[in-house]
Amino acid sequence: MNTGNLADLLSGAAQRWPGSVAVIDTAAGLSLTWAQLDAAASGLAARLAVQGVEPGDRVALRLPTSADFAVALFGVTRCGAVATPVSPLAPRAELETVLTHSGARLVISRDPEDGTPDAPVLRPEIGPGETFTALGGGEDTAVLSYTSGTTGPPRGVMLSHRALLANLDQLGKLDPAPVGHPDRVLIAIPLFHVYGLGPGLLLTTAVGATAVLAERFDARQALRACTEHRVTVIGGVPAMYGELAALDRDELGEGLATVRLLTSGAAPLHPKVLAAIREKTGLGVFEGYGLTETAPVVTSTLVTGYPKPGSTGRPLPGVEVRLVGPDGSGEPVPLDPDDPEDVFEEDGDGTGLVAIRGANLFSGYWPDGAHGPDAEGWFRTGDVGFLDSDGDLHLVDRANDLVIVNGFNVYPHEVEEVIGQLPEVAEVAVVGVLDERSGEGVKAVVVPSPGASLSEQQVVEHCESRLAGYKVPHTVEFAGKLPHSPTGKLRRVRLRG
Numbered sequence: 001m002n003t004g005n006l007a008d009l010l011s012g013a014a015q016r017w018p019g020s021v022a023v024i025d026t027a028a029g030l031s032l033t034w035a036q037l038d039a040a041a042s043g044l045a046a047r048l049a050v051q052g053v054e055p056g057d058r059v060a061l062r063l064p065t066s067a068d069f070a071v072a073l074f075g076v077t078r079c080g081a082v083a084t085p086v087s088p089l090a091p092r093a094e095l096e097t098v099l100t101h102s103g104a105r106l107v108i109s110r111d112p113e114d115g116t117p118d119a120p121v122l123r124p125e126i127g128p129g130e131t132f133t134a135l136g137g138g139e140d141t142a143v144l145s146y147t148s149g150t151t152g153p154p155r156g157v158m159l160s161h162r163a164l165l166a167n168l169d170q171l172g173k174l175d176p177a178p179v180g181h182p183d184r185v186l187i188a189i190p191l192f193h194v195y196g197l198g199p200g201l202l203l204t205t206a207v208g209a210t211a212v213l214a215e216r217f218d219a220r221q222a223l224r225a226c227t228e229h230r231v232t233v234i235g236g237v238p239a240m241y242g243e244l245a246a247l248d249r250d251e252l253g254e255g256l257a258t259v260r261l262l263t264s265g266a267a268p269l270h271p272k273v274l275a276a277i278r279e280k281t282g283l284g285v286f287e288g289y290g291l292t293e294t295a296p297v298v299t300s301t302l303v304t305g306y307p308k309p310g311s312t313g314r315p316l317p318g319v320e321v322r323l324v325g326p327d328g329s330g331e332p333v334p335l336d337p338d339d340p341e342d343v344f345e346e347d348g349d350g351t352g353l354v355a356i357r358g359a360n361l362f363s364g365y366w367p368d369g370a371h372g373p374d375a376e377g378w379f380r381t382g383d384v385g386f387l388d389s390d391g392d393l394h395l396v397d398r399a400n401d402l403v404i405v406n407g408f409n410v411y412p413h414e415v416e417e418v419i420g421q422l423p424e425v426a427e428v429a430v431v432g433v434l435d436e437r438s439g440e441g442v443k444a445v446v447v448p449s450p451g452a453s454l455s456e457q458q459v460v461e462h463c464e465s466r467l468a469g470y471k472v473p474h475t476v477e478f479a480g481k482l483p484h485s486p487t488g489k490l491r492r493v494r495l496r497g
Contacts, residue, residue, distance in 0.1 A: 002138070002161070002162050002165040002166055003138035003161075003162070004137050004138070004161060004165060005077060005078065005134040005135070005136060005137035005142075005161055006073075006074065006077040006137075006142050006164060006165065006202065007041060007045075007074045007075075007077045007134045008134060009074075009165075009168075009202060009205045009206050010037060010038050010074045010205055011038055011134070013034040013038070013205055013208045014034040014035050014037070016034075016208060017034050017181070019033050019034075019035065020033060020034055021033055021210045022037045022070075022205070022208075022210065022211065023067050023070050023210070023211045023212075024210060024211070024212045024213065024229055025066050025067040026212065026213060026214050026215075026221075026225050026229075027066060027213075027214065027215045028066065028067065030067050030126075032067055037067075037071065037074070038074075039128040040071045040075070040126045040127060040128065040129070041071055041078055041129075041132075042128075042129040042130060042131055042132040043127050043129025044074075044075025044076070044078075044124075044125070044129070045075045045076075045079040045129070045132040046130065046132055047075075047125075047129075048075065048076065048079045048081060049079055049132075051105075051106060051122065052105075053079060053081050053106060054080070054081070055080030055135050055136050055140070056080065056081070056082065056136075056141075057081045057082065057105045058081065058082045058084045058102045058103055058105060058144055059072075059076045059082065059084060059105060059106045059107075059108060060084045060095075060098065060099060060102070060106070060107040060108065060109075060119065061076070061083055061085045061086065061192065062086045062087075062088050062090075062095065062107055062108070062109040062111070063088060063108065063109065063191075063192070064088050064190075064191075064215040065187060065188065065189070065190055065191045065196060065213050065214060066191075066215060067126060067213065068108075068110070068126070069191045069201075069213075070191075070213075071124065072108045072124060073197070076108075077143075077161070078134045079132065079135055080134075080136035081105075082102075082141045082142065082143065083142065083143045083144070084098065084104055084143070084144040084145075084156075085143070085146075085193075085197070086146070086192060087190065087192050088109075088192070094154075095114065096116065097154065098146050098154065099116055099118070099119045101146075101366070102144055102146075102156055104119045105119060106119055106122050107119050107120070107121050108122050108123075108124055109121050109123070109124075110123065110124065136161070137161045138160065138161055139160050139161075139162055139363070140160060140161055141158045141159065141363065142159060142161040142164055143159040143164065143194070143197070144156045144157070144158060144159070144366055145157045145159055145193075145194050145197075147292055155365045155366070156365060156367075157194075157292045157293055157362050157365060157366075158362055158363040158364055158365065158366055159295050159363070160362075162359065163295040163360050163361060163362055164198060164202060164295050164360075166318070166358070166359035167198055167199075167295040167296065167297055168198070168202055168203055168206050170297070170316040170317055170318045170358070170359075170360060171199060171203055171297060171316060172207075173316070173317040173318065174300070174302050174303065174317070178199075178261065178263065179204060179207055179209050180207055180209065181209055182209070183204075183207075183232045183233050184209065184210045184212055184230055184232050184233070185200070185204050185209055185210065185212065185232070185233045185235065186212045186214065186229075186231045186233070186234045187200040187201065187204075187211050187213050187214070187235060188214040188216070188217040188222055188236070188240065189217070189237055189240075189266075189487060190487065193266070193486060193487050194292045194295065194296045195235075195237075195265050195290065195296055195487060196235070196487075198295055198296055198297070199263075199265070199288075199296070199297055200235050209233075210229075212229045212231055217236075217240050217243070218243075219240075219243040219244050219246075219247060220247075220251075222240075223244075223247075223254075223255025223256070224255070226255050226256060226257075226258065227254070227255055227258070230258045231258060232258055232259055232260050232261070233259070233260065233261045234256075234259060234261070235263050235265075236262065236263065236285075237265065237266045237487050237488040238264055238267050238268065238269045238270065238273065239267075239488040240264075241262070241273050241274075241277060241285055242270070242273050244277065245272075245273045245276035245280070249281075252280050252281055253281055259283065261283075262277065262283050262285045262286065263285070263286045263287075263288065263302070264286070264287050264288070265288045265290060265296075265297070266487035266489060267487070267488045268312075268395065268413075269287050271310060272420075274307060274309055275309070278307075284307035285307055286300060286301045286307055286313075287300070287301050287307065287311070287313065288300035288301070288302070288313060289312035289313070289383075289393060291356075291381060291383075292362070293361065293379060293381075294358070294360050294361060294362070294379070295360040295361070295362065297360075298315060298316065298319055298354075298356055298358075299312045299313045299315050299316065299319075299321065299392075299393050300316065301314075301392070303315065311392040311393065311394050312392075312393050312394070312395060313393065314391055314392055314393065315393075316358075318358055318359065318360075319356065319357075319358040319360065320357040320358060321354060321355070322355050322378075323352030323353065323385065323387075324352055324353050324355045324378075324380060325352060325353070350386050351384050351396055352385070352386075353380055353381060353382070353383065353384060354380075354381045354383045354384070354385045354393070354395075355378045355379065355380045355381065356381065357373070357376070357377045357378045361373050361377070361379050362379075382398050382399045382400055383397075383398060383399070384396040384397050384398070384399050384411070396411045396413055397411045397412055397413045401431070401432075402432075403430075403431070403441075403442055404432070404439060404440050405435075405438045405439065405440055405441065405442065405470040405471075406438045406470060408470045410432070410470065410471050412429070412430035412432075412492070414471070415430040415442060415444065415463065415467065415471055415473065416428050416429065416430050418462070418466050418467055419444055419446065419459060419462065419473075422454070422458070422462055423452075424448055424449050424452035424453070424454040425446055425447070425448065425449065425452075426447045426448060426449045426452075427446075427447040427482055428444060428445065428446050428447065429444070429445045429482050429490055429492060429495055430442060430443065430445075430473065431443050431445070431492050431495045432496070433474075435474065438470070441473075441474040442470075442471060442472065442473045442474055442475075443473060443475040443476075443477070443495070443496075444473040444475070444476045444477070445477045445478075445482065445495050446459060446479070447481060447482060456476040459473065459476045460472060482495070483495070
């Protein structure tokens with residue numbers, strides 16, 4: 001069991017590679033070596049101690065993907081406090097909810113208006129400080145990460161030093177390792193999200209690679225950053241790859257000339273996007289699956305050995321996955337039927353809720369650790385999935401996204417795939433809405449491709465030719481865009497009205 005402190009990753013990198021570039025902040029035009037980043041984190045830890053911050057206190061980080069965030073994360077954890085990231089774009093009401101619920105002592109922010117009487121603002125500063133010995137580690141909470149709250153109020157996920165370090169160990173056991181010391185990793189996903197924080201910043205620190213940080217993603221700016229800083233690895237989300245896939249082959253190929261590895265997570269990657277990237281660049285996009293509660297990576301097609309459309313791959317070394325029923329009962333994951341299409345049939349389809357066990361699991365939800373792993377170490381997610389004949393995980397949907405029409409299960413993902421086959425469709429979301437006759441009805445919200453002409457009748461007829469009647473949308477609405485979280489997750493709850 002790993003008993004260290006997250007900040008030990010930084011001090012270790014500073015000892016091994018003091019003069020190597022740790023972070024390149026593209027927005028600020030700033031570069032820091034590992035020695036400089038380590039000194040800045042110690043300086044912040046000392047400032048926090050002077051402010052009266054004690055081990056276990058929560059300190060909110062309301063910062064973009066930047067060198068400031070990296071210093072803040074390691075400074076807060078080094079002094080034994082709990083880093084509580086909040087999106088810098090979150091509205092004031094959401095910030096106040098997190099500050100109140102977490103009981104934060106301070107807010108590290110560039111905006112002096114972000115504080116409250118109980119949690120004043122501390123402005124980020126990057127400067128040297130005397131060595132500050134790390135306090136705490138192991139089972140102590142390192143990061144309190146609030147989920148997006150798409151199905152209810154946000155919940156604080158308690159991630160211990162042990163859980164976050166364990167996931168880095170699990171990723172490091174992949175062969176070949178996804179990131180090594182010579183790599184330069186473009187991180188344009190939010191560091192306040194555990195996907196950017198763990199497989200992004202923390203993994204880069206663990207191996208002493210260089211993190212090339214961008215506050216927001218713009219496809220052409222990202223390509224310029226890749227060229228200028230000789231980026232070799234990109235960690236992204238589907239929306240990013242969708243933007244890249246839309247670019248000209250020559251422009252994309254030139255921008256990604258130094259890149260050897262593309263990874264995607266946080267939401268499913270459409271096979272069309274994967275195919276377009278490969279066709280234009282020769283690079284595959286390796287997909288993974290994870291949750292905030294698993295710190296975060298569970299499976300990856302890096303384990304499979306090749307990108308596999310529609311699949312999130314196999315469990316990392318040291319992570320166990322099985323499918324269970326709603327009551328938690330179940331055996332290790334069975335293989336799906338020979339015909340993968342059978343998983344969408346209503347009779348014993350081989351799907352189940354994904355349950356996970358491993359040293360990377362969270363300690364429960366703030367403040368009392370409720371609803372964490374069970375007595376045997378298993379955590380039951382809200383994701384429905386199945387395994388194919390190779391043992392690779394396919395996610396069907398969130399359990400709470402399931403639509404039940406006259407007692408029959410409808411998985412939105414299946415209907416979305418069918419509608420997405422229409423060339424006039426840029427994006428689609430399917431949700432369940434109340435229906436007096438059938439209990440629930442299927443509603444599709446379609447974003448047409450630019451300049452496309454598409455009618456409700458065309459969508460319905462296309463579905464009728466490919467789906468059982470109860471799966472065909474009763475309602476089709478058209479929209480300019482769909483609501484997404486900062487990491488690209490579709491927020492279906494906003495579409496049900």
